Amino acid sequence: MEGTLPETPLTGLARHGQSIWLDFIRRDFVEDGRLAAMVKEDALKGVTSNPAIFEQAIGHGAEYEEAVQALLETGSLTAGELYEALAVEDIRQACQVLRPVFDETGGRDGYVSLEVSPYLAHDAKRSLEEARRLWQQVDHPNVMIKIPATEEAIPAIEQAIAEGINVNVTLLFAIGMYEKVLEAYLKGLETRVKAGLPVGHIGSVASFFVSRIDGRIDARIDRRIAAEDPESEALQALRGKVAIANARMAYQHYLSVIASPRWQALAAKGAQTQRLLWASTSTKDKAYRDVLYVEELIGADTVNTLPPRTLEAFRDHGVPEGRLAQNVEAARKILLEAERLGLDLDGVATTLLEEGVAAFEVAFDGLLGAVAARREAVLGERLMRVSLALSGELENAVVAAGKSWSQDGKVRRIWERDASVWTNGPESKWLGWLDVVKNGRAALETYEALGREVKERGYSDVLLLAMGGSSLGPEVLEETFGRVAGGPKLHVLDSTDPQQVASFRKAIDPAKTLFIVSSKSGSTLEPNILFAYFWDQAEKALGRSPSEHFVAVTDPGSSLETLAKERGFAHIFHGNPEIGGRYSVLSAFGLAPAAAAGYDVRSLLDSTQLMIEACDASVPPVTNPGVNLGLALGVAATSFRRDKVTFVASQKIASLGAWLEQLLAESTGKNGTGLIPIDGEPLGTPEVYGDDRVFVELRLGHEPVNPGLKALREAGHPVVTLHLDDVSQIVQAFFVFEFATAVAGSVLGIDPFDQPDVEFSKVETRKLTKAYAETGHLPEETPFAKDGDLAFYADERNREALGNGSAETILKAHFDRVGKNDYIGLLAYIERNKAHIAWEQTVRTELRDQLHVATAAQFGPRFLHSTGQAYKGGPNSGVFLQVTADDAADLPIPGHAYSFGVVKAAQARGDFDVLAARGRRALRVHIAGPLHAGLDRLAQLVTDILKGA
Structure with a gap:
């Protein structure tokens, strides 16, 4: 040759x-x-x-x-x-x-x-x-x-x-x-x-x-x-x-x-x-x-x-x-x-x-980043897009953080289950959510069989009894996808408010309803007492054991699994013990209710997989949507004190905000740091905001850019956009934010998978319900002030700061404690309905516009398994007004000495006690008599105080 x-x-x-x-x-x-x-x-x-x-x-x-x-x-x-x-x-x-x-x-x-x-x-x-x-x-x-x-x-x-x-x-x-x-x-x-x-x-x-x-x-x-x-x-x-x-x-x-x-x-x-x-x-x-x-x-x-x-x-x-x-x-x-x-x-x-070696790693990052960009371009509208509009200084800091993550190989280390990405604690035991699609596909036949069974048996409704991570994800799916033609309506009940429970009871026919009892641990109070109530209702409606009408979703070996076997539940779906509740929406805790509602679980998993791959270990930070999003949130909070993550959503996917609240608050709000999520706050003009915000736009389809967000960007506020081309991409939003939250947790230096202060609230609630079961009443408490139908409660430290005057002077003293970069939390233990939501929105907007601080509007006890963690364990920048009220009517809980009203009251008091123990600025106002009148008066007081400030 x-x-x-x-x-x-x-x-x-x-x-x-x-x-x-x-x-x-x-x-x-x-x-x-x-x-x-x-x-x-x-x-x-x-x-x-x-x-x-x-x-x-x-x-x-x-x-x-x-x-x-x-x-x-x-x-x-x-x-x-x-x-x-x-x-x-x-x-x-x-x-x-x-x-x-x-x-x-x-x-x-x-x-x-x-x-x-x-x-x-x-x-x-x-x-x-x-x-x-x-x-x-x-x-x-x-x-x-x-x-x-x-x-x-x-x-x-x-x-x-x-x-x-x-x-x-x-x-x-x-x-x-x-x-x-x-x-x-x-x-x-x-x-x-x-x-x-x-x-x-x-x-x-x-x-x-x-x-x-x-x-x-x-x-x-x-x-x-x-x-x-x-x-x-x-x-x-x-x-x-x-x-x-x-x-x-x-x-x-x-x-x-x-x-x-x-x-x-x-x-x-x-x-x-x-x-x-x-x-x-x-x-x-x-x-x-x-x-x-x-x-x-x-x-x-x-x-x-x-x-x-x-x-x-x-x-x-x-x-x-x-x-x-x-x-x-x-x-x-x-x-x-x-x-x-x-x-x-x-x-x-x-x-x-x-x-x-380092140069080849950089080149490999560039190569994989270029391939990831090509992949995104080819997938086009099949893949939700994440874009960042940051100020120059913040953008530079995020880029620098991305380079550091590249050098340290942290994206790969997350996928390798390396706990040193966080605190080198038990984090590696809580990363099962990285495998949700693989596990979901393995169980796909069982989900699809449930969907067929619900349809064949002619169920008109599916009622999910759950709290926190087990309820908020399915709630997003229901509010996003609605009712499938010819299928049942999915309801999600996550409250112990007796009026709320009664409203859900009226909305269904127990004889034609599939009940899904969902609890990871199986020992969570709320699903257990909701089960007791609706088992009794179904039994009465059917005139026999309603066992075939009940399905359990729980981790293997839980007390709920034992109960389900004893009662002969139709199905038991197992969760993954290595997935925390707030990361569980794409596991059995979200997929079983989705299947029962007639949603296409296979399609949801396929769509999720596209985002999992976009956040894969092979995708460097610069082109990895989950990492970019997480670094932006983490760096903004740690280096620029922009820790109020404010969601602005298209109407059709607005419910995603409540799920995101739980994910961010419960994951990051601890050890005196964290991200404070703000959902549902109406968008205002730039001058009503401080400099502590990051805005997250959840935009659907081809909707134009929100003019208010454009003004905020031009005013220098960072805006992150999640652009969903179709509602089916809601599952991609779930995963990208789960990944981003894990990344942000690393930047914050915390374990994003535990929730210590949620547990403290549960402990306090159990003490009070136990006391009621033993004595027939909750421990006595005395308001430090009363003004007509309003009674005020606080611990000694807060009482000293608020004085002992009229409702107006107490509330004014409370809101006078709000400082720059603080936020206000309205925590209402009342039924979550349209009228009460509107009331909270009115009050929070007044407070935001006049005091120029972020506002969180929550309903208890629902938020206890969600943002409650950040309120107690996060930065001490919250000023809280808890609202409780006399129940117009109560409901007994079969097999228990206490009622739903007692449980709700115990939860409110336990919540407040932990806030006080954490040194929070907190005030509780209790409305006696007609709730509507009391809420109107409270709203007018807030308006008058702010106008006179």
Whole structure:
């Protein structure tokens, strides 16, 4: 073959025993025949690739657009999977072009290199696993798997050789490390020989980097000469010589090893030598000849991998003479002189290795980011979009945080369940939500069977009895999707208010209703007493046991599961114990009610998967929507005191705000820090806001940008937009915010998966209900002031701050305590209906507009399992007005000594006690008599106080 080649400097290298490989790959370069032409005309004998090369090829090559589209049409893929599919195909095609070279040289040449992920450079186990996987995927005998020459990777290199995998060991700078690499190669071969396995087919090269060494050493020399170092002349004499001397001495080690009896024994078995491959051979200093590192390193049994420009330069004017084995003594003296002058070649080599790995990681980030962007473009309206409009300073801080996350590999560490991303506590036990689609698909038949059963049995209604994480997600689904034609109506009851319970009882026919009792622990008070009530109602309506009308959703082994088995429930759906309640909407706690309501669970899971892949470990922070969103929220709160996350939603998806409130508040509001979510607050003009807000727009379809949000952006407020093209993407919003919340928790330095202060409220409530069961009444309490139908309660510290005057003076003193960057919480333990929601909206808007602070409007006890955590455990910036009232009517709870009204009262008092214990500015006002009149009076008092302020 070589005899037919044209005589050029490139083809002349073969006479000196050196093979030329090309350090470049790209699909069109292979497909249009240019690679084959170089094999034919330039004696090209191999191809190498690395993340930087693929980043240029795939990230910027237009020819990959159609390939990405075709791959996504065949199935859902992450950015990492897309990259790998593209890269493997490129490598396969190049292997086919070079296969004749491989065959003609007996497996000595004709190789194409593919690198394991640079993220694994310091992980021998996973490097080996990836080397095996890539070896099998490419499935060509002339592929070489590149593994970087880190200390940790040496065992992986040895084992890969022992398994018969061709290995290109890359990023070699130091002779000492090269010696370890060659030793690993020998040991790998010897392991095979000992096992009676063949070794003749195994190819390997050790990629020794050259010009980068001179670049670093020369810079040191130049600095010392500029500083008039007394050794300037000796230093000048070493410029441009250390890297070549280092390579020559590495080659001498190679020659000594292949002359040894140890190698001869392996050679007798047919083993090939592990050739030195010279990499980084383009000159960085224009003062040097552009083919310096090619000409000086020509020698037998070596390879030089050249980037296209250097290859063209050598073809044009290179001189193919064998110089590598010459001037050995001079090379040794150069290295000794470099040591004498303190140029620290070993330190330089170590630094270059670290920088090389880091540079490949950056290139890999860029590559995967480009692939992720291509993926997003191809998916188009199938994928919800997240965009950030931040002020310059905040934007810079978020970008810097993203770079830090890239360097620390935190996105990958989240997917690896690494608790050190947070507090290094129990966090790894609460990351089951990362696998919700996989688990949901595994149980898909059971969900679909439930949906068919509900329809076949003719249920008119499905009533979900739940609290917090078990109720808010299904509530969003119901309010977003509504009632499916021909299917039942889904109701979500998450209150102990007797009027609320009675309203739901009136809305259904128990004889035609499927009841879903949902509780992770199975011991949550509210679902248990709601179950007791509606079991009794259903039993009366049916005149028999209503067991077939009941379904349980709970974690395995819970008391609810035991109850469900004892009562003969129709179904028991198990949750994942590694998913906390507020992260459970895409697990059985959301999917079982969705299926019962007739929603397409399969479609919901498929849509979720698209967002899971967008937030995948392979997607770097810069293009990862979950990470970007989480960093924006976390950095805004920690560095800019913008901790009031305010949701502004399209009407059709407005219910998402309440779910987001729970997710953010319960996850981040602890240890005196956190994000305070603000949902449902009407949008105002820029002047009514302080500088403590981040606005999150939840926009649906092709709705225009909200003019109010545009004004806020122009006024410098950060605005984050989640753009859903269709309501079905609500599940993507669930996941992206779950991921973002976990990221924000890391920025805040907290465990985002516990909720300590929710538990304290439960404890206080249990004390009070126990006392009622034992005595027949709740412990006595005395208001510190009364004014007509309003009675005021507070702990001693708050009483001292509020005085003992009229309702107006007490309320004014309370609101006078509101300061800059505070927020006001209206906590109303009354029925959540349209009239009462409107009342809260009126009052909160007055407070917001006059005091210029954020307002939270909540209904108890619902919020106790939601924002209550942040109110008690988050920053002490809340000023709370709790509203309680006499119940117009109460409802008994079958099998219990107390009623719903008693439970609600105990919950309100327990809530207030914990607020007080946490040093919160809190006031409780109790309305006696007609509730409507009392609320009207309270609203008028607030208006009068604010107008007179």
